[in-house]
Amino acid sequence: MGKGTGRQLASYTIRRLIQAIPIVIGISVISFAIVYLTPGNFVDKFRTGRVSEATIQNLIHVYGLDQPLPVQFWKWFTNFWTFPVNNLAWGFSFTDGQPVRDLIFARIPATLLLMGTSLLVTIVLAIPIGIMQAVKQYSWADKIITTLETIGYAMPTFWLGLILKQLFSVQLKLFPLYGMQTLGKHGDIPDILAHLVLPVTTLAVIQVAGWSRYMRASMLEVMRQDFIRTARSKGLASSQVIRKHALRNALIPIVTLLGLTIPSLLSGAAITETVFSWPGLGYLGVTSVIERDYPVVLAVVMIGGVMVILGNLLADIAYAVVDPRIHY
């Protein structure tokens, strides 16, 4: 990549970042609106008759729930971005009174561990499977794998998780049923690994099903092209053609897929985490929605949204870097 393209890429990145600003504001307005325009609020759960009306009014005042919506939004939005230096930037959790930022930061390692491992497993499995299928297109192996992929793709995550739990943890007692560690075994690595197996398998089955289909299609597309025929006709060994010529080009679209998957590394897989009570961000988000813990929900949704925007940007930039044919 020459100097000129480097500069082009930089200006493209800056342009895309500027374009992302209204979208970030948009997702903030929408998530804030959904949370605050709905009937009922956090204070309602104290209206049991045991708490006096004066106390309830006091609570409403303390939490600023009596201020006009735009004021509440602006306060929340400007405060939100001070999170690197301000541990109260995302407010307090309504349910346990802790700063939301600390609550969320505490969940990130678990999510990173789960999503990172499953992404690694997915890449390691899906790429060779896809290549094999493309090279041996229409063979029995290809047909069987395609069928399995279709079923894997159609399988709802939580159902797959339940089945795995039932088979491997209830019946065979091979792996723990839920959580990330056994009580009293804090930081014990084999223990964490054992807890990791089932959730990672759940995620990997579904991701491998999607990715290998993608890889197969991408590989077939490349193998139809002229330069592959040229490579073959100059007498190159089949394995060389696949490894040196086809694979490198077939991997380019996978880079995009990777960029689009990265957001989930942080925002997590809400359903899988919930099935296995994995103490990650997705599980935190789901429980917070159910408990109407607005500040936590808002933070989780915002992180998810911003991650998607960054992931898209990253995918486009990575595409430009690996594929010299693309100019911006």
Added chain:
Amino acid sequence: MTTEGIRLGQPGISLPVGTPTGEVDEVDLVPVQTYWQLVRRRFLQNRLAVIAFVLMIVLVVASIAFPILGGNLWFTTSLTHGPTDPVSLAAPLGYDNDGINIFFRLMRGLQTSLSIGFFAVLIIAGIGTAVGSVAGYAGGRIDNLLMRLVDIVLSLPGLFLVLMFVAFLGSGSALVIIFAIGLTGWTTAARLVRAEFLRLRESDFVQAAKALGASDSRIVIRHMIPSALAPVVVASTLGIADAVVTEAALSFLGLGLLPPEASLGNMLTHAQDYFYRQPLWIYYPGIMLILVVLAASFLGDGLRDALDPRQRIEA
């Protein structure tokens, strides 16, 4: 007209079996089949799509017929029946802990799930067509604005949006679930319709309608929307699978329909409580879910290929 035919390179021209193909002149004389004849033939040639179509019909018919045949059986509890009862013709899947006939409950659940999927997809198609056609026809600033809105909705984590809608507007209501899925899922349909409209706007028949002095609303509603519907039909068919799974996920997370109402999702949740003693119970609703998803996906793929073989929609 025979459905078998020899395909020539160009779509739209085909020869009935037995037509001598040696003479080139004959080709031009063969009448071109109508669009719908071609669509039907292409669809019938796709074995997977036909199987999916039949499966979908079986599922829909079963979900309507069995709840009618069974009457109240899907929620009638009984003290004389239980999980230990032998399987019989009257209760092919046995009875659950409350003495409810599992088979009839499953069929009722299928009915609920399919209806939620169907109505949610109707909303998706409606909003998608409205937004997409306005954006594609108006172009310029309006198009830009609407497409940014699509970007925003697409950036938000989808499941959380649905969860928030349902949790905050009242869980346990089928109507809220339908609207939650519909109001968050229209973006793909909108993009597809917009793309079709951008293409159609420049086409001869739209230009002709314009030249004849037709009003904008007439051009859009009478001329363009019917031509742009094919991708919406495909996306909607594929969308049924998503909607049914989303409903099940909501129930699983405790925000879906609550018993005594039955849905595939809440049956799965219920089965989870009997994880140890009744391991088979999670398979019944799960397999139903997979069947719905497979039928809808292959039907959607088949329709896409039949309606327009050149167009591959990413959905």
